[in-house]
Amino acid sequence: MGVVLSVRDVSVYYKSYTRTVLALDRVSLDVEEGKVVGVVGESGCGKSTFGSAIMRILPHSAEVKGNIFFRGKDLLSEDPEGMRRIRGAHISMIFQDPMTSLNPVMKVKDHFIETIHTHKGKIAEEESMSMIKEVMDAVGISLSRLNDYPFQFSGGMRQRMMIALSLVLHPELVIADEPTTSLDVIIQAQILNLLRDLQKKFGMTLVLITHDLGVVAEMAHYIAVFYAGHVVEFAPVKELYKDPLHPYTKLLMKAIPNIDIDDRQISFIPGYPPDLSSPPPGCRFHDRCPYATDKCRKETPPEFRVNGRKVKCWLYEGERVNE
């Protein structure tokens, strides 16, 4: 399988008058065609910045370094017009809150028409309608609702629409940033099942950004665990859940409440993630890590390879294989 997206040493700085926040620090990640990659981490770990950096929709205060290759082309060197042609048609995005992503005074149909016309020019009505019908059918919304406005839909329906809209041009890559976070648990399950079916049906590559390790366990092929602007672990989903390597991944996994009533021992990671305007020296997780040594406090660990998996932790130093 070819690599659709290759992120290379990407750093993102948010600058204000008083301080600079290093939201992503030399992040590298490859995404294979047709696969689902889950990007997981707590608030402020840089996972949304990662998604927005690929789409090139970061705020102006952000400075980006590195390369993001999409089908061999560096997105970071595209001009605004070139990016416009890519967004929507080749890479699209699903956001957390569909109400703020849709235009409240535009009918649903016009959202689709606008997207189609932007990329395909003024094509015939029948042709656009058949494209719209395909995706509306796929997400299970009746075509009769095309003349409604976003506020006339419930939250779950709006997210379905958002998904239909993101797929109407059959993009190769879809980035979903917390697509179910603002939804109720049952609607969340419906939307996740829908996304999983659509991913298979359309064969798109999906980057699923979420704070919930439970959500990605069920649909991702690979998981990238983000912590304080670093990818601390990258592994195939089953291996990661069976045997998490990084101490952060281990503790994070334990902190998720399961439904086993006999397992009522609550566990959590002590402390808080670091302030990224002055990140700690050494490993960024060292002050919360039960295994931290002096080395961890002083030197930032490189990425070690363990059985084809990647982990940024000194514990695995001996197992390093040079690339």
Place this chain on the structure above:
Amino acid sequence: MSEDIILQVENLVKYFPVKGGLLSSILGREKRFVHAVDDVSFDIQRRKSLGLVGESGSGKTTTGRLVLRLLDPTSGRIVFNGKDITHMQDKELIPLRKKMQVIFQDPMASLNPYMKIGDAVKDALDIHNIGSPRERRDMVMDMLKKMGLTPPERIYNSYPKDISGGQRQRVVIARALVLNPEFIVADEAVAMLDVSIRSQLIELMIELAEEFGLTYLFITHDLAVTKYICDRIAVMYLGKIVEIGPLRDIFTSPLHPYTRSLMSVIPVPDPFREKEEFIPKGEIPNPISPPSGCRFHPRCPYAKEVCKTTEPPLRDAGKGHQVACHFAGEV
């Protein structure tokens, strides 16, 4: 009675009128109501926290506000510590408010951004005129320390924007606890926090419950977290309690199809698990005109004719477990 009941709720009802436009009032159209809470009854024993679980629009938040008398019920009865508080006037309620406190979901919205953390906590003591100004300051410091907000001197003088979300929620808890309450309504108190911070806070809430002898009404959409902190669970759907029972029974043998679906959709961090999902069709209906019969019938895969016409009452399923379903135990 040997049981020590802290809160008793009987046939609680809250309808919110729907504001019609000018046209509706001229035409004299029938007034419509949102049936937010519709005939809800439950007891909470002292130091036996109740988890109130349901989706958005199930009426769980309204129930929480009603029992605190932050909203006036349409009908029904609320008894707190043996006293009927349903029709108490604000003045009579003030001394009671020390005993019953609330923690909301969003600490940023619960705290005044222009008020120092310490003053926000002390405010509660000022209002109820507890202790001398000096004592109040010490009480606040003690409470901040207990919440793990250290160093308390620095936290006391900072503003909500200066601390993290998890710390802010600790401040809100400190403010609730400084009055030494007995009963706390925690309305999605941990919903906005990251998983690890959430677990920290639940741990703190459990410790505090033991230390202060607290009873929680723990309102949440997330069934999984209730297992740490609750003794009993009530599941609400569209203004009704559809199932209520001991924590373990609800987790191991849920009887209502809706409870079962809530259990089955909890995302489990285990890609090896063969998941048996039971996802109801569609979404929660409009509470202005709730479905006839059983309110869950349009989404229930087991619905039969009787479910469309007859509302199932809550019936006993043994050991304090009650369920409102015609076919509970059969499906």
